[in-house]
Amino acid sequence: MKQLFFALALVAAPAIADPLPSWNDTAAKARIISFVDSVTDPKSDAYVTPAARIATFDNDGTLWAEQPVYFQLIYAVDQVAKMGAADPAILTSDALKAAAAKDYKALLATGKEGLVEVLRASHADMPLEQFHADVAAWLDEARHPTTGMRYDEMIYQPMLELLTYLRDQGFKTYIVSGGGIQFIRAFAEDAYGIPPEQVIGSSTTSRYEVIDGVPTIIKGGELFFVDDKAGKPVGIMHHIGRRPILAGGNSDGDFEMLEFSTAGDGARLGLIVHHTDAEREFAYDREGHIGVLNRGQDEADARGWVLIDMKNDWAKVFPKTAE
Amino acid sequence: MKQLFFALALVAAPAIADPLPSWNDTAAKARIISFVDSVTDPKSDAYVTPAARIATFDNDGTLWAEQPVYFQLIYAVDQVAKMGAADPAILTSDALKAAAAKDYKALLATGKEGLVEVLRASHADMPLEQFHADVAAWLDEARHPTTGMRYDEMIYQPMLELLTYLRDQGFKTYIVSGGGIQFIRAFAEDAYGIPPEQVIGSSTTSRYEVIDGVPTIIKGGELFFVDDKAGKPVGIMHHIGRRPILAGGNSDGDFEMLEFSTAGDGARLGLIVHHTDAEREFAYDREGHIGVLNRGQDEADARGWVLIDMKNDWAKVFPKTAE
Numbered sequence: 001m002k003q004l005f006f007a008l009a010l011v012a013a014p015a016i017a018d019p020l021p022s023w024n025d026t027a028a029k030a031r032i033i034s035f036v037d038s039v040t041d042p043k044s045d046a047y048v049t050p051a052a053r054i055a056t057f058d059n060d061g062t063l064w065a066e067q068p069v070y071f072q073l074i075y076a077v078d079q080v081a082k083m084g085a086a087d088p089a090i091l092t093s094d095a096l097k098a099a100a101a102k103d104y105k106a107l108l109a110t111g112k113e114g115l116v117e118v119l120r121a122s123h124a125d126m127p128l129e130q131f132h133a134d135v136a137a138w139l140d141e142a143r144h145p146t147t148g149m150r151y152d153e154m155i156y157q158p159m160l161e162l163l164t165y166l167r168d169q170g171f172k173t174y175i176v177s178g179g180g181i182q183f184i185r186a187f188a189e190d191a192y193g194i195p196p197e198q199v200i201g202s203s204t205t206s207r208y209e210v211i212d213g214v215p216t217i218i219k220g221g222e223l224f225f226v227d228d229k230a231g232k233p234v235g236i237m238h239h240i241g242r243r244p245i246l247a248g249g250n251s252d253g254d255f256e257m258l259e260f261s262t263a264g265d266g267a268r269l270g271l272i273v274h275h276t277d278a279e280r281e282f283a284y285d286r287e288g289h290i291g292v293l294n295r296g297q298d299e300a301d302a303r304g305w306v307l308i309d310m311k312n313d314w315a316k317v318f319p320k321t322a323e
Numbered sequence: 324m325k326q327l328f329f330a331l332a333l334v335a336a337p338a339i340a341d342p343l344p345s346w347n348d349t350a351a352k353a354r355i356i357s358f359v360d361s362v363t364d365p366k367s368d369a370y371v372t373p374a375a376r377i378a379t380f381d382n383d384g385t386l387w388a389e390q391p392v393y394f395q396l397i398y399a400v401d402q403v404a405k406m407g408a409a410d411p412a413i414l415t416s417d418a419l420k421a422a423a424a425k426d427y428k429a430l431l432a433t434g435k436e437g438l439v440e441v442l443r444a445s446h447a448d449m450p451l452e453q454f455h456a457d458v459a460a461w462l463d464e465a466r467h468p469t470t471g472m473r474y475d476e477m478i479y480q481p482m483l484e485l486l487t488y489l490r491d492q493g494f495k496t497y498i499v500s501g502g503g504i505q506f507i508r509a510f511a512e513d514a515y516g517i518p519p520e521q522v523i524g525s526s527t528t529s530r531y532e533v534i535d536g537v538p539t540i541i542k543g544g545e546l547f548f549v550d551d552k553a554g555k556p557v558g559i560m561h562h563i564g565r566r567p568i569l570a571g572g573n574s575d576g577d578f579e580m581l582e583f584s585t586a587g588d589g590a591r592l593g594l595i596v597h598h599t600d601a602e603r604e605f606a607y608d609r610e611g612h613i614g615v616l617n618r619g620q621d622e623a624d625a626r627g628w629v630l631i632d633m634k635n636d637w638a639k640v641f642p643k644t645a646e
Contacts, residue, residue: 051518128560172520185564195374196564197495197520203561208553208579215583217560230531237451237540238526239562241508241519256531260538 019165022158022316029313031306032162035269039245040169046267050170054244056236056257057159059177059184059201061250061291062273063192065154067282068145069104069290072179073115075138077102079122093117124204124221127211128182131219135186149320152191156273157319159248163192166246174244176236177201178228178253182219200239202227232257250275251291258296258305270305272296277311280323342488345481345639352636354629355485358592362568363492369590373493377567379559379580380482382500382507382524384573384614385596386515388477390605391468392427392613395502396438398461400425402445416440447527447544450534451505454542458509472643475514479596480642482571486515489569497567499559500524501551501576505542523562525550551576556583573598574614581619581628593628595619600634603646 023029038046039053060066077099084091084100091097095114098106099121107114123131139152147154163173175194177184181201188194205220227235233256236244247254247261248271258270275284275291285293300307308314316323346352361369362376383389400422407414407423414420418437421429422444430437446454462475470477486496498517500507504524511517528543550558556579559567570577570584571594581593598607598614608616623630631637639646 051512054520181561182564189374197562199564206557206560208556208583210582215556215579215586217556217583233531233538233540234529237529238504239520241505241522256538259533260531260540263538 019168020158020161022161022314024313024315026309026313028306028308032269032271035246035267036166036169039267048245048266052242052245053166053169053171054174054240054242055166055171055246055248056174056176056200056232056240056244056261057163057247058232058249058251058254058257059175059179061275062248062254063155063159063163063175064151065144065156065281066290067284070179071151071154072183073119074142074151075135075183076118076122077104077107078138078142079134080118083121090121096121120221123180123183124219126219128206128217128219131182132186135183139187149318152187153320154318155191156314157316158314159273160192160319162248163194167193171246172198174198174200174236174240176227176232176247176257178226178232181227200227200235202231228253230256233260236260245269247271248273249296251293252295255295259303262303262305270300270303271308272300272305273308274310276309277314277317279311280317280321281310342491343481343484345484345637347636347638349632349636351629351631355592355594358569358590359488359492362590371568371589375565375568376489376492376494377497377563377565378489378494378569378571379497379499379523379555379563379567379584380486380570381572381574381577381580382498382502384598385571385577386478386482386486386498387474388467388479388604389613390607393502394474394477395506396442397465397474398458398506399441399445400427400430401461401465402457403441406444413444419444443544446503446506447542449542451529451540451542454505455509458506462510472641475510476643477641478514479637480639481637482596483515483642485571486517490516494569495521497521497523497559497563499550499555499570499580501549501555504550523550523558525554553579555580559583568592570594571596572619574616575618578618582626585626585628593623593626594631595623595628596631597633599632600637600640602634603640603644604633 020029038044039048041047057063060070080096080099081102091100095107095110095117098110099118139150142151144151144154166173173194175184175188179201181199181203184201185196185199188199203224205222205224207218207220209216209218243264244261246269247258249258250273262268262270275282277283284291285297343352361367362371364370380386383393403419403422404425414423418430418433418440421433422441462473465474467474467477489496496517498507498511502524504522504526507524508519508522511522526547528545528547530541530543532539532541566587567584569592570581572581573596585591585593598605600606607614608620
């Protein structure tokens with residue numbers, strides 16, 4: 001009998017292992033686990049069928065870092081620099097020249113038009129497969145200016161654990177990003193275990209062409225959809241067609257996604273990653289040009305959203321650093 | 324020993340049951356099964372990992388019937404008739420009056436503009452949830468003019484079996500339709516077991532609004548994306564982000580989807596449902612205004628696509644009819 005009990009305890013052990021080991025034992029972690037328990041317990045009033053367990057997450061600043069500028073902009077600048085080194089004749093404007101010199105200050109001074117020019121030069125008018133390969137090659141070579149890490153290593157270990165935990169509990173996990181849908185697809189499956197069909201983002205038009213007998217999708221340069229702010233719930237209902245029960249973001253660009261996701265019937269969870277950790281990551285919120293968080297911070301409590309304090313709630317930030 | 328053998332045979336039985344009982348034992352069925360076997364057998368050179376087992380199907384004429392006109396157009400006309408009965412003042416044009424009178428001939432005579440007007444009146448400027456509820460209510464009430472069946476019973480039993488068979492073999496099954504993405508989502512999960520996030524179709528813009536405190540997606544009336552012909556591979560790479568290994572259609576509107584899907588590396592399968600059965604369904608191909616099939620019929624052999632002869636390859640057409 002003693003042996004049987006021991007054997008049963010071993011079998012049961014995985015179920016009681018901590019699913020979020022890189023989260024400190026704070027209220028944030030307790031709220032997440034309590035929510036997941038309630039929607040997955042068939043005896044709970046808050047039970048949700050697996051098909052409706054949709055969780056959506058912003059990418060920049062929520063699943064990976066976004067300082068000093070969005071990594072996708074660094075990709076664009078690096079690509080223009082590479083193209084300009086091979087053929088300086090393509091550097092026909094101040095914006096392209098600033099990018100080729102990796103002079104972000106001069107580039108930002110050219111305004112929105114300059115940025116669009118640099119994005120277009122690096123992202124458009126090429127086969128989609130080529131673009132995916134270019135991004136993958138860049139991720140292999142490029143290193144972050146202050147941490148020296150690969151960009152796809154600057155993902156948040158606690159969020160990786162959350163994604164895995166949710167999937168283990170029958171959720172489908174999605175990315176809903178203001179960044180480029182095809183840019184993120186180049187690494188989301190390897191980095192987060194999120195397949196391309198579960199990535200939603202901003203996009204340009206594309207077109208189908210048979211080139212020398214090869215059916216090809218060509219990534220175009222005209223704006224098709226902006227998946228930010230009110231565009232996030234629109235993108236969600238276009239791609240997924242049902243309201244998430246959990247949404248996570250970090251900036252006011254995610255406000256409408258959280259508002260929409262937490263407004264449905266039944267149990268709902270909104271999460272906001274608050275960047276409070278200047279030592280292990282970056283500290284920023286109300287000011288700046290990236291990841292600005294005002295309304296989300298002011299209204300989180302009243303709306304019942306969990307404000308995740310990176311410094312206090314996370315025991316570890318990046319997978320490959322000591323803590 | 325005899326008893327053990329008997330028990331083993333029982334256990335093994337499901338594996339050898341015919342996965343496609345409503346398909347006659349013809350070359351078409353053999354080609355499908357041989358393809359599925361080859362991509363799911365880990366020892367096969369053609370083996371494909373489950374994540375890459377993407378199968379896409381057209382809807383009208385491929386998964387359900389499309390005669391005498393697309394069922395979605397019948398929905399639009401029925402809705403305008405209902406709205407016009409409640410408030411005749413809304414019938415401000417020849418197209419809307421023709422729809423309210425269910426006079427398809429007069430409606431089609433108003434041309435593309437008239438059709439767009441009727442579609443807009445029945446499909447736009449309402450909460451998305453309202454639209455889904457309206458379509459569901461219509462499906463409950465409406466009956467097909469010649470068969471007297473519910474529209475969502477005019478789905479093809481052999482294709483239902485194929486969808487289930489593919490899913491059982493680790494495929495993700497998608498709809499890629501020229502019809503409306505949100506119209507199809509109103510019934511695809513119940514009718515085909517295909518969840519909303521695996522439906523791709525044509526769409527209008529939509530917008531996010533908080534109405535009396537309720538976060539709402541409003542279906543708009545401006546064309547956003549046409550998921551037909553060359554738009555199908557574009558829609559596939561936008562929503563799924565990877566090339567299907569199996570595609571099925573029935574008209575030349577599906578040509579590019581089949582061309583794109585069967586052009587990748589490794590084993591690929593293209594299927595075309597050929598409407599050859601005037602008795603049990605409808606017979607049509609090269610002429611008419613719906614489901615025109617010329618290029619697909621002419622090139623299927625050379626491209627290695629399976630032309631499914633509905634009359635000879637299918638033992639049964641609709642789930643609820645005798646054969």
